[in-house]
Amino acid sequence: MFVRIVKLSFQEDKIDAFLNNFEEVKQHIRNYPGNRFLELYRDKNNPSIFFTYSYWESEEDLENYRKSELFTEVWAFTKKLFNDKPEAWSVDKLATLE
Numbered sequence: 001m002f003v004r005i006v007k008l009s010f011q012e013d014k015i016d017a018f019l020n021n022f023e024e025v026k027q028h029i030r031n032y033p034g035n036r037f038l039e040l041y042r043d044k045n046n047p048s049i050f051f052t053y054s055y056w057e058s059e060e061d062l063e064n065y066r067k068s069e070l071f072t073e074v075w076a077f078t079k080k081l082f083n084d085k086p087e088a089w090s091v092d093k094l095a096t097l098e
Contacts, residue, residue: 001055002090002091003054003055003090003091003092004054004062005053007049007086007087008078008082008086009048010048010081010082011048012048014080021077022040025074026038028070032061032065033061034056034058034062034064034065035054035055035056035057036056037053037054039053059090062090
């Protein structure tokens, strides 16, 4: 399993559109085969910046999602709202403390 972190920066007047769309699609993303966890974060200092944080069983699962109709629709909608290029990282979790 690995973690995918994506930084998204939006035009200020497009944030509500993003949040409304995320609300509609979040369960579909979370229930996509191979997805084990999904969270959305908002930057405390810049309210136009968001991060998605998701756990995937394998890189193949993430790639299958990225090639899916669901991702194509979500990304087509979301990318129109950006004010900066998105950034993404795939990382291995080394430790969890609870």
